[in-house]
Structure formats: C-alpha cells, structure tokens
Amino acid sequence: MTGSTAAITLADLPLRPELVGQEPYGAPQLDVPVCLNVNENPYGPSETVRAEIGRAAAEAATTMNRYPDREATALRTALAGYLNRGGYELTANHVWAANGSNEVMVHLLQAFAGPDRVVMAFTPTYSMYPEYARDTHSRYVAVPRRADFTIDVDEAIAQVRLERPDVIIICSPNNPTGTTTGLEDIRRICEATEGIVVADEAYQEFVRDGVPSALDLLPTCPNLVVSRTMSKAFAFAGGRLGYLAAAPAIVDACRIVRLPYHLSAVTQAVARVALEHADELLARVDDLRRERDALVTWLGEQGLQTAQTDANFVLFGRFADRHALWSGLLERGVLIREVGPEGWLRVSAGTPEEMAAFRTALLEVLPDAARLADETR
Numbered sequence: 001m002t003g004s005t006a007a008i009t010l011a012d013l014p015l016r017p018e019l020v021g022q023e024p025y026g027a028p029q030l031d032v033p034v035c036l037n038v039n040e041n042p043y044g045p046s047e048t049v050r051a052e053i054g055r056a057a058a059e060a061a062t063t064m065n066r067y068p069d070r071e072a073t074a075l076r077t078a079l080a081g082y083l084n085r086g087g088y089e090l091t092a093n094h095v096w097a098a099n100g101s102n103e104v105m106v107h108l109l110q111a112f113a114g115p116d117r118v119v120m121a122f123t124p125t126y127s128m129y130p131e132y133a134r135d136t137h138s139r140y141v142a143v144p145r146r147a148d149f150t151i152d153v154d155e156a157i158a159q160v161r162l163e164r165p166d167v168i169i170i171c172s173p174n175n176p177t178g179t180t181t182g183l184e185d186i187r188r189i190c191e192a193t194e195g196i197v198v199a200d201e202a203y204q205e206f207v208r209d210g211v212p213s214a215l216d217l218l219p220t221c222p223n224l225v226v227s228r229t230m231s232k233a234f235a236f237a238g239g240r241l242g243y244l245a246a247a248p249a250i251v252d253a254c255r256i257v258r259l260p261y262h263l264s265a266v267t268q269a270v271a272r273v274a275l276e277h278a279d280e281l282l283a284r285v286d287d288l289r290r291e292r293d294a295l296v297t298w299l300g301e302q303g304l305q306t307a308q309t310d311a312n313f314v315l316f317g318r319f320a321d322r323h324a325l326w327s328g329l330l331e332r333g334v335l336i337r338e339v340g341p342e343g344w345l346r347v348s349a350g351t352p353e354e355m356a357a358f359r360t361a362l363l364e365v366l367p368d369a370a371r372l373a374d375e376t377r
C-alpha cells in the first residue's frame with residue numbers, strides 16, 4: 001500500500017467484508033444533566049468505599065512490574081461467595097470472570113461458536129449479541145419473541161431442532177424489554193439442545209420479589225451458563241467486571257481462549273473491594289426497584305404502554321416518531337435510549353430527582369407526540 005497515512009480512509013483498508021459499513025457500538029455518551037440511557041446505577045460509591053478502592057489500587061501498584069494472577073483465583077472465590085448468598089454451593093471452579101460480561105460472552109462464543117457454527121437469541125434483545133457473533137465469525141439466528149416479548153418455548157424448541165445452534169442466549173431480564181423467562185422454559189430449552197445455553201442475568205438483582213435465578217438450574221443442567229455483571233446493580237460499570245457460573249468444564253473452556261493475564265491486577269483488586277462492600281453497593285437496588293415500579297405506574301397513567309419489567313429500566317411507547325420524542329427530552333437535559341422495536345423508547349430508573357426531571361420533561365413533549373395504534377401487551 002502506498003500513499004499518505006493522513007489521507008487513508010477505512011474504505012482503502014483490507015477490512016473483513018462483513019465489517020464494511022459497520023459502526024462501533026453505540027449509545028451516545030453525551031454530557032447531559034440527567035443520564036437515563038445505559039441502565040447504570042445512579043448512586044456512586046461512598047467515601048469509605050472510594051478510599052478502600054484507592055488503597056487497593058495503591059497496594060496493587062507495588063507489584064505492577066509483575067503480571068497479575070492469570071486465574072484471578074481470589075476474585076473468583078469472592079464472586080462465588082457472593083452468589084452463594086442465594087443458597088448455592090459454588091466454588092471458584094464454577095466461576096469465570098472477565099472485563100465486563102461483554103468479554104465473558106466473547107469467551108463463550110470463542111470457545112463454543114465460531115465458523116460454521118450458530119448462535120441463537122430471541123429478539124428484540126441485547127444489541128451486542130449479533131456483534132459478538134460477527135466478531136467470532138459465527139452465524140446469528142434471531143428468533144422473534146411474542147408480541148408481549150415473552151419467548152414462545154415451543155417455537156424456540158422447533159427452531160433449535162431446525163438450526164441446531166451451538167450457543168443459545170436467553171437474556172433474562174431481557175434488555176431492552178425487561179421480560180424474564182421462567183426456569184421451566186429455560187430447562188426445556190437446555191434439554192432440547194446439545195449446545196450451550198447462556199442465561200444473561202445482567203439485571204437479576206432488580207427482579208421483582210419471587211422471581212428466581214437460573215442458578216437454581218445449574219446442578220441439573222450441565223450445558224447451562226449463568227452470566228452476571230457488576231456493572232448494574234453493583235454500581236461498578238466503570239470497574240469493568242463481568243462473570244459467569246457454570247460447570248467447571250465450561251470454565252476450563254473459557255480459560256483456553258482468554259488472552260493471557262486478561263484481568264489486570266488493578267481490576268482484580270478493586271473488584272474484590274467492591275465485593276467486600278456488596279451490602280453497601282447493593283443497598284440502593286431496592287430504591288431503584290421502587291422507582292422502576294412507580295415509573296411503570298406513572299407512564300400507564302399518562303396513557304402510555306409499558307412492557308412488563310424486572311430490570312432497572314422501562315420500555316414505553318408507542319410513538320409514531322420516537323426520535324422526535326427522544327430529541328425533545330434531550331433538549332430538556334434528559335438522555336434516554338432510542339432502542340428496541342419501532343415506536344418504543346427505554347428509560348433507566350434513576351434517583352428520585354432524575355425521575356422527577358424525566359417526568360417533567362416528558363409531560364412537556366408528550367402533547368405533541370403522535371401515538372402508534374395500541375397493540376395487545
């Protein structure tokens with residue numbers, strides 16, 4: 001290749017054909033007073049936790065000339081301990097950790113999907129799944145959910161028989177709809193496939209009372225993986241720590257494909273501090289669940305449709321021009337997410353002040369917003 005480095009564009013490069021014209025993910029990072037667009041926890045760590053994170057980072061710095069523990073054993077032990085609060089008997093061998101559950105999912109697809117292999121998910125769902133499939137050269141098969149966003153398990157099983165997926169991803173609570181999938185449904189899908197079934201439980205801590213975790217199924221479903229993250233309920237999105245629980249053999253498969261020393265010494269140290277303060281970091285989860293439920297009620301009172309939600313966000317609509325509504329809110333300093341099926345918008349549960357700002361802004365833009373015809377939800 002000859003010419004000027006300054007003048008070269010993406011179109012001049014020998015990019016993989018499936019990447020041509022693609023845009024990087026995704027959600028706008030705008031400097032706005034009220035950010036309700038990426039389902040973060042609005043409550044930052046306390047001064048005590050901040051000080052301990054600083055101390056742990058300083059301690060990690062004393063051995064920064066050395067590579068970190070490749071196996072992250074102390075961290076994985078602490079993560080198992082956190083999950084075992086739910087009455088499970090998991091050890092470090094059942095747990096894998098990486099830089100966000102995004103990386104956990106890529107490890108799973110690197111190990112179990114790939115060329116000539118199939119990844120199946122139930123749409124509308126998390127927009128990153130097709131990207132993980134693309135980046136691991138896997139074929140992505142999207143099976144539509146019902147109109148109420150639940151999974152039709154008979155249809156799912158028919159599609160499993162037809163497509164023979166190597167990895168099936170069930171996002172529960174589902175992003176962007178908030179819908180959960182029942183344990184019996186997940187079990188039936190696990191039994192219908194020789195592939196790996198991943199329950200992405202990024203929002204599990206926010207479920208309504210009595211909604212169980214797929215962790216209950218781990219002892220009897222050897223092909224099941226339960227994926228979790230510290231990004232949402234744990235208020236640790238900036239720390240980048242995701243993890244999974246599964247049979248030790250599945251963890252071994254992830255260990256084969258991970259890059260050496262993928263979790264930095266600082267990440268391991270500060271995530272352990274966060275886990276030691278789990279009670280404090282998770283304390284606001286109940287407040288956020290209440291804000292979410294109040295938001296569902298309030299949106300209904302405004303004559304809007306909402307999807308049933310067990311996450312820290314609400315999908316609402318339906319608008320003839322959702323972009324106009326999204327822009328109107330942004331002009332008023334409130335950033336939400338234009339995502340999901342046509343006509344819907346997603347808003348994260350925030351602090352009471354943030355929710356009040358959202359309601360005020362929405363009431364200003366709502367009178368001008370044309371609705372789409374009601375669907376049965």
Ligand SMILES: *Cc1c(COP(=O)(O)O)cnc(C)c1O
Nearest residue numbers: 100101102126175202229231242
């Ligand atoms: C936010 C989210 C994640 C978490 O991603 P991290 O990489 O852990 O920050 C995973 N799955 C879904 C569906 C999400 O919405």
